[in-house]
Amino acid sequence: xxxxxxxxxxxxxxxxxxxxxxxxxxxxxxxxxxxxxxxxxxxxxxxxxxxxxxxxxxxxxxxxxxxxxxxxxxxxxxxxxxxxxxxxxxxxxxxxxxxxxxxxxxxxxxxxxxxxxxxxxxxxxxxxxxxxxxxxxxxxxxxxxxxxxxxxxxxxxxxxxxxxxxxxxxxxxxxxxxxxxxxxxxxxxxxxxxxxxxxxxxxxxxxxxxxxxxxxxxxxxxxxxxxxxxxxxxxxxxxxxxxxxxxxxxxxxxxxxxxxxxxxxxxxxxxxxxxxxxxxxxxxxxxx
Amino acid sequence: xxxxxxxxxxxxxxxxxxxxxxxxxxxxxxxxxxxxxxxxxxxxxxxxxxxxxxxxxxxxxxxxxxxxxxxxxxxxxxxxxxxxxxxxxxxxxxxxxxxxxxxxxxxxxxxxxxxxxxxxxxxxxxxxxxxxxxxxxxxxxxxxxxxxxxxxxxxxxxxxxxxxxxxxxxxxxxxxxxxxxxxxxxxxxxxxxxxxxxxxxxxxxxxxxxxxxxxxxxxxxxxxxxxxxxxxxxxxxxxxxxxxxxxxxxxxxxxxxxxxxxxxxxxxxxxxxxxxxxxxxxxxxxxxxxxxxxxxxxxxxxxxxxxxxxxxxxxxxxxxxxxxxxxxxxxxxxxxxxxxxxxxxxxxxxxxxxxxxxxxxxxxxxxxxxxxxxxxxxxxxxxxxxxxxxxxxxxxxxxxxxxxxxxxxxxxxxxxxxxxxxxxxxxxxxxxxxxxxxxxxxxxxxxxxxxxxxxxxxxxxxxxxxxxxxxxxxxxxxxxxxxxxxxxxxxxxxxxxxxxxxxxxxxxx
Numbered sequence: 001x002x003x004x005x006x007x008x009x010x011x012x013x014x015x016x017x018x019x020x021x022x023x024x025x026x027x028x029x030x031x032x033x034x035x036x037x038x039x040x041x042x043x044x045x046x047x048x049x050x051x052x053x054x055x056x057x058x059x060x061x062x063x064x065x066x067x068x069x070x071x072x073x074x075x076x077x078x079x080x081x082x083x084x085x086x087x088x089x090x091x092x093x094x095x096x097x098x099x100x101x102x103x104x105x106x107x108x109x110x111x112x113x114x115x116x117x118x119x120x121x122x123x124x125x126x127x128x129x130x131x132x133x134x135x136x137x138x139x140x141x142x143x144x145x146x147x148x149x150x151x152x153x154x155x156x157x158x159x160x161x162x163x164x165x166x167x168x169x170x171x172x173x174x175x176x177x178x179x180x181x182x183x184x185x186x187x188x189x190x191x192x193x194x195x196x197x198x199x200x201x202x203x204x205x206x207x208x209x210x211x212x213x214x215x216x217x218x219x220x221x222x223x224x225x226x227x228x229x230x231x232x233x234x235x236x237x238x239x240x241x242x243x244x245x246x247x248x249x250x251x252x253x254x255x256x257x258x259x260x261x262x263x264x265x266x267x268x269x270x271x272x273x274x275x276x277x278x279x280x281x282x283x284x285x286x287x288x
Numbered sequence: 289x290x291x292x293x294x295x296x297x298x299x300x301x302x303x304x305x306x307x308x309x310x311x312x313x314x315x316x317x318x319x320x321x322x323x324x325x326x327x328x329x330x331x332x333x334x335x336x337x338x339x340x341x342x343x344x345x346x347x348x349x350x351x352x353x354x355x356x357x358x359x360x361x362x363x364x365x366x367x368x369x370x371x372x373x374x375x376x377x378x379x380x381x382x383x384x385x386x387x388x389x390x391x392x393x394x395x396x397x398x399x400x401x402x403x404x405x406x407x408x409x410x411x412x413x414x415x416x417x418x419x420x421x422x423x424x425x426x427x428x429x430x431x432x433x434x435x436x437x438x439x440x441x442x443x444x445x446x447x448x449x450x451x452x453x454x455x456x457x458x459x460x461x462x463x464x465x466x467x468x469x470x471x472x473x474x475x476x477x478x479x480x481x482x483x484x485x486x487x488x489x490x491x492x493x494x495x496x497x498x499x500x501x502x503x504x505x506x507x508x509x510x511x512x513x514x515x516x517x518x519x520x521x522x523x524x525x526x527x528x529x530x531x532x533x534x535x536x537x538x539x540x541x542x543x544x545x546x547x548x549x550x551x552x553x554x555x556x557x558x559x560x561x562x563x564x565x566x567x568x569x570x571x572x573x574x575x576x577x578x579x580x581x582x583x584x585x586x587x588x589x590x591x592x593x594x595x596x597x598x599x600x601x602x603x604x605x606x607x608x609x610x611x612x613x614x615x616x617x618x619x620x621x622x623x624x625x626x627x628x629x630x631x632x633x634x635x636x637x638x639x640x641x642x643x644x645x646x647x648x649x650x651x652x653x654x655x656x657x658x659x660x661x662x663x664x665x666x667x668x669x670x671x672x673x674x675x676x677x678x679x680x681x682x683x684x685x686x687x688x689x690x691x692x693x694x695x696x697x698x699x700x701x702x703x704x705x706x707x708x709x710x711x712x713x714x715x716x717x718x719x720x721x722x723x724x725x726x727x728x729x730x731x732x733x734x735x736x737x738x739x740x741x742x743x744x745x746x747x748x749x750x751x752x753x754x755x756x757x758x759x760x761x762x763x764x765x766x767x768x769x770x771x772x773x774x775x776x777x778x779x780x781x782x783x784x785x786x787x788x789x790x791x792x793x794x795x796x797x
Contacts, residue, residue: 142576
């Protein structure tokens with residue numbers, strides 16, 4: 001009689017296959033074809049696309065740039081998000097207002113915010129450089145110099161996604177038991193010692209989750225780069241997702257971009273698995 | 289004939305006369321036109337058609353550029369004919385794939401398609417030829433040879449012309465005419481201030497007037513605004529800068545490729561010289577000018593920030609808006625030329641006393657009917673109506689519509705003077721410049737071959753590397769040439785060559 005339970009699972013499994021497995025399998029099949037603007041269809045060219053991407057220096061450079069961008073932005077987001085969460089965790093006037101204010105950037109549409117930031121960074125017409133000049137700091141070539149453009153992308157990402165870290169870490173803080181803090185107080189631990197010996201270790205698991213979720217999202221960064229810099233100057237802010245977009249949607253090399261996407265997916269799965277294990281070992285106290 | 293029959297005939301004749309007189313008296317100016325122009329696709333002619341119960345599907349660009357007139361004329365067409373017209377607006381970045389995917393998967397998703405004319409090499413197998421009846425209309429007859437030419441593939445008219453685009457030089461005529469500015473320039477360079485005839489002169493003028501308040505409004509002005517952002521049509525700006533050095537008037541057989549061998553020419557010395565000057569001009573751009581997209585260029589020159597610019601009509605039209613601070617203080621001229629031109633036949637630079645000027649006929653929106661459309665009659669009627677004389681003259685007056693001159697009557701300065709209120713001098717330089725581009729003996733056209741997006745994407749990436757200092761001009765273009773060779777091999781040399789022959793035929797005519 002328990003066999004009937006599979007019948008009840010069947011609709012869900014079919015939906016799963018339809019929306020997850022089929023596109024994935026189709027992408028794998030497309031990656032072995034030369035489908036492009038002048039040669040539509042699923043012909044078979046073996047591993048030609050994979051051989052080609054191995055020699056595609058621009059793709060690997062974009063992947064290296066993405067790694068740097070993801071690690072930098074997520075680290076800054078974690079530190080800032082943790083600080084903000086600690087700030088509104090307990091004794092702060094109007095903390096409800098601050099909690100809502102901190103969440104606003106995350107609730108805005110990335111493309112819209114990128115357009116606004118592009119206007120802010122605009123070196124001729126934007127407000128940022130005049131403000132910096134009036135403060136005596138001096139104007140910066142935000143979008144026309146490689147280093148500054150990279151910094152601009154980091155700033156927008158940090159501004160947009162720090163609230164996500166804040167939200168998760170605040171939820172973690174609010175769920176912490178009170179007893180360890182009472183014990184620490186009895187032992188005479190100050191705020192810094194309490195943070196490093198009690199708060200931080202107890203938030204280890206949630207920190208790993210938050211960092212991993214943000215790393216996954218950060219590794220797909222596309223809208224910000226597309227709107228803010230278009231990958232430039234030169235190729236200084238071109239990330240993997242943007243490069244795959246150019247090859248797939250702009251150049252219409254569907255087969256090749258499928259191979260790029262799958263390779264990227266595999267690299268991400270391996271890298272994030274390794275990172276997850278390392279983070280768990282470093283941050284989660286009871287990790288076996 | 290009985291009395292009853294006579295009475296019936298009289299009644300029928302009277303009724304027909306009444307209907308006819310009512311139709312003749314129809315006032316179509318309520319649609320925003322000055323007056324209906326009689327013809328095959330006039331308001332009156334389209335009004336006489338009945339497409340009730342039929343549906344026309346159109347894909348077009350986002351509002352306002354082209355998207356707004358598409359929707360406006362769709363609404364009018366619907367009211368006049370009774371058809372149901374669905375218009376899908378798509379952002380530019382998605383337009384190519386949104387058209388191409390239904391084509392490749394053999395779905396008749398759209399009857400009418402608005403697109404960039406340079407995509408013709410990719411789309412041409414899926415377009416229906418414009419029927420002879422529409423080619424004989426007065427509106428079509430007045431399309432200039434240049435803009436008819438960009439719609440032809442192997443002699444077949446596959447695109448329905450509804451826009452004309454080209455690059456030309458725009459400059460602040462008030463500054464060039466100012467004696468103080470003339471003296472400043474003479475002091476700095478030792479020569480008289482003239483409208484740049486070569487790109488070296490352009491860079492020189494831009495440098496002298498860079499970071500200097502030449503219009504006395506208290507804010508610094510700059511020398512040149514150019515489209516420099518990698519994936520924002522920068523390739524067109526670059527080709528404008530290169531053409532004079534690389535398109536020798538006496539050497540036929542290809543500008544982008546050697547048509548015989550299909551070897552890329554983009555890393556030859558003429559192209560490299562153009563790129564070097566493009567990179568050098570960055571010093572005379574406004575802050576952020578090295579990452580200007582088309583919108584930035586329009587507002588920089590059109591808003592009075594820069595002395596000179598070159599690209600499409602938009603910045604000029606922006607400068608001539610009623611509320612513009614520089615209205616009637618601008619002028620147009622053909623693109624600067626070059627006194628040294630690379631001759632790829634002899635492998636040497638040739639010197640010209642009069643600069644070699646090359647007109648770049650670039651981009652331009654176009655339209656077409658899908659070959660798989662079951663509504664081709666209605667679709668061609670719509671396009672014919674869209675671009676009828678009355679609609680076009682009305683659309684030309686609205687800058688944001690993106691419809692620019694492409695018919696003989698559009699090059700009459702009186703139109704801009706009388707209908708748009710421009711000063712005579714401005715109207716004359718504008719219309720004369722556009723006419724000169726149209727009839728120039730040395731022209732360059734877009735690379736309308738299969739895979740044009742990939743070729744231009746590769747070119748823009750290479751130019752961007754040189755602009756950012758990642759590579760020298762020669763290194764960057766050598767890299768592009770290698771990529772172009774690989775693209776040609778992948779697509780098939782014969783396919784690209786066959787399509788490119790159509791482009792070369794226009795250039796070598």
